[in-house]
Amino acid sequence: MSTIIDQNLVARHNGQLQANLHADYDALAGVLSRRGVDIETLTVHAQQFAVALPSWGAGTGGTRFARFPGKGEPRNVFEKLDDCAVIHQLTRATPGISLHFPWDRTDDPKALREQAESHGLYFDAVNSNTFQDQQGQEHSYKYGSLTAQSAATRAQAVQHNIDCIELGRALGSKALTVWIGDGANFPGQHNLRGSLERYLDSMRSIYAALPDDWQVFIEHKLFEPAFYATTIADWGTSFACAQQLGPKAKCLVDLGHHAPNTNIEMIVARLAQFGKLGGFHFNDSKYGDDDLDSGSINPFQLFLVFNELADAAQREGASFKTANMLDQSHNVTDPIESLMSSAVEVQRAYVQAALVDRAALRGHQEANDVLQAAQTLKQAFRTDVSPILAMARQRSGGAIDPVGAYRAAGYREQAAVARPARAGASSSGIV
Ligand code: PSV
Numbered sequence: 001m002s003t004i005i006d007q008n009l010v011a012r013h014n015g016q017l018q019a020n021l022h023a024d025y026d027a028l029a030g031v032l033s034r035r036g037v038d039i040e041t042l043t044v045h046a047q048q049f050a051v052a053l054p055s056w057g058a059g060t061g062g063t064r065f066a067r068f069p070g071k072g073e074p075r076n077v078f079e080k081l082d083d084c085a086v087i088h089q090l091t092r093a094t095p096g097i098s099l100h101f102p103w104d105r106t107d108d109p110k111a112l113r114e115q116a117e118s119h120g121l122y123f124d125a126v127n128s129n130t131f132q133d134q135q136g137q138e139h140s141y142k143y144g145s146l147t148a149q150s151a152a153t154r155a156q157a158v159q160h161n162i163d164c165i166e167l168g169r170a171l172g173s174k175a176l177t178v179w180i181g182d183g184a185n186f187p188g189q190h191n192l193r194g195s196l197e198r199y200l201d202s203m204r205s206i207y208a209a210l211p212d213d214w215q216v217f218i219e220h221k222l223f224e225p226a227f228y229a230t231t232i233a234d235w236g237t238s239f240a241c242a243q244q245l246g247p248k249a250k251c252l253v254d255l256g257h258h259a260p261n262t263n264i265e266m267i268v269a270r271l272a273q274f275g276k277l278g279g280f281h282f283n284d285s286k287y288g289d290d291d292l293d294s295g296s297i298n299p300f301q302l303f304l305v306f307n308e309l310a311d312a313a314q315r316e317g318a319s320f321k322t323a324n325m326l327d328q329s330h331n332v333t334d335p336i337e338s339l340m341s342s343a344v345e346v347q348r349a350y351v352q353a354a355l356v357d358r359a360a361l362r363g364h365q366e367a368n369d370v371l372q373a374a375q376t377l378k379q380a381f382r383t384d385v386s387p388i389l390a391m392a393r394q395r396s397g398g399a400i401d402p403v404g405a406y407r408a409a410g411y412r413e414q415a416a417v418a419r420p421a422r423a424g425a426s427s428s429g430i431v
């Protein structure tokens, strides 16, 4: 596997942190062994964790008011791939990349795939985009895409999704994620039932084009850009559509796509129970679809989501799998640093969930010992598993302190020189 940052630099950086890491790791091993938990098992578990990176997260994002680009931003999909390779090199937790078309469209998928493989990366779910018009596009999506009144517009949107599947196939991807912004801004604009009927019709054509070993993920979102009624607004609608379409259709939960205070872990439990949980877009939020860094606002919620995933994995065994991806917008931080920290925060929740004493929890639940049941979860959540995450990274060849190593390597400064801003460069950093 070729690396972008010099591995000797990473090793030197690790060397400086080694003694403290071992002291912290040994101390935590003692704490955990008193609870009957073997730290080595948890470290191996941490090493098995993976979350895919959104190609569109590699550039600085923005709001509807402004975007303040940073230096050395990637200008095309190959440069985005380089940034993703750096993130994986240092965290060893992000081997997958989720592409978005047409933003990441390439005429040379073979070259892109080879570049990814040379860095030990693969392509996770590909995403279609019928929420914007592209230059030269025949039919506008102003009034909808898969649900549009115009049959020609719907056909164009369906064809774009089929093209995404084709490109994804060439790249080795195995899933298509469909998020549409379709909906109504005013009562009366849509016949609410009619627009969902058209959505299902369109999705049936996309579903029919899926290769046997592919899945399609339906991503719901409460609102934005449709502010009165979004066609696929909630997990119930997503679930009903996935049921209608068939076994290859599943639901994707973007953590930012719900009303404030929604019990997202319960949605996760429901979808898992009925075999329709396809995957995640991880991010965090305070008010709406804020796309903030994972774990930055509500780490307990993230932990509770992973607690449900651990429960489902225990019930269903190795067959239980979800496609896990980040979906964030970095407006005021270096995107590489945010994506590295976020991957570590999602990994943290995954390891903390593995710490839950499930037998004890079940016992407290059966005995209606509410306080102890809650404390059992809290004990796992309160445990600082940072030494486990750092040890897992180091053993897998990554950095004990990914952000520290990244800054020491001067990658961004070098990128600023190698990637002078260019008018018309491919979009990155999506609002
Ligand atoms: C929509 O808000 C979303 O979460 C979808 O996943 C899009 O594909 C992504 O953001 C990028 O805009």
Ligand code: MN
Residues within 6 Å of the ligand: 179, 219, 254, 281, 327
């Ligand atoms: Mn998303």
